[in-house]
Amino acid sequence: MTYGIGYAIRSEGFTSLEDIINGLNLEAGEARQLMDRLLLINVVKRGFLLSCARCRWEAFYRIEHVGPTFTCQACEHVSPLTHGRWYKEDPEPHIYYALDQVVRNLLNQHGYLPILAAAELGKDARSVLWTSEFSVVTDSDSIELDLCLIVDGRIIVGEAKSNGILKAEHGTQEAAKRLAEAAHILTADEIVLATTKERWAAGTATLVAQALDTHWKRGPRPRLRELLNVGSDS
Numbered sequence: 650m651t652y653g654i655g656y657a658i659r660s661e662g663f664t665s666l667e668d669i670i671n672g673l674n675l676e677a678g679e680a681r682q683l684m685d686r687l688l689l690i691n692v693v694k695r696g697f698l699l700s701c702a703r704c705r706w707e708a709f710y711r712i713e714h715v716g717p718t719f720t721c722q723a724c725e726h727v728s729p730l731t732h733g734r735w736y737k738e739d740p741e742p743h744i745y746y747a748l749d750q751v752v753r754n755l756l757n758q759h760g761y762l763p764i765l766a767a768a769e770l771g772k773d774a775r776s777v778l779w780t781s782e783f784s785v786v787t788d789s790d791s792i793e794l795d796l797c798l799i800v801d802g803r804i805i806v807g808e809a810k811s812n813g814i815l816k817a818e819h820g821t822q823e824a825a826k827r828l829a830e831a832a833h834i835l836t837a838d839e840i841v842l843a844t845t846k847e848r849w850a851a852g853t854a855t856l857v858a859q860a861l862d863t864h865w866k867r868g869p870r871p872r873l874r875e876l877l878n879v880g881s882d883s
């Protein structure tokens with residue numbers, strides 16, 4: 650199915666260089682440089698969209714897996730790379746780009762949010778130490794943190810949620826308690842609640858502040874900050 654820019658097979662999108670030039674309003678050379686950079690770091694794959702001569706299964710095939718023939722991913726039939734195997738309006742098989750599966754998973758699971766939030770927190774800083782998803786393990790519990798970084802010597806921990814809802818198995822209060830406990834163990838200077846939404850669900854920051862009142866036993870209490878609309882200007 651075509652939908653203007655790009656091509657979709659079973660809800661997975663593929664894009665051509667022309668789509669990138671038009672979609673991002675880039676010069677051809679800029680788009681080429683962008684795609685070369687993404688190819689080199691394995692963010693995207695380059696290939697053809699082909700259909701099997703036997704079962705008509707349509708799929709993306711990496712360019713290095715296609716020669717004079719290609720093997721169907723569904724039925725393993727070997728089809729010659731001849732007219733009829735690609736989009737009929739194209740005289741030659743067109744080159745398309747697909748996101749690497751790991752990147753696709755990251756996007757589907759909103760894994761970009763902690764990365765964008767960390768980038769925003771580290772903006773203009775002299776030094777940033779960042780780790781991806783981090784677990785604080787105690788004798789009785791394991792608390793996962795979406796955000797854990799040190800910016801100019803300040804320890805920042807937090808949660809990053811695309812839906813603006815801070816939730817553990819038994820609700821927001823439990824999630825707030827766990828966040829406060831992890832922050833205390835790590836002697837955090839700041840707790841950040843990051844979301845792509847315009848605001849967090851009502852009462853979220855209050856519950857985290859109350860959890861800090863209850864669970865922060867020693868040392869200076871961390872600052873609590875909401876980071877809203879993360880990624881909206883990119």
Ligand SMILES: [Zn+2]
Pocket residue numbers: 701702703704705706721722723724725726
């Ligand atoms: Zn087939």
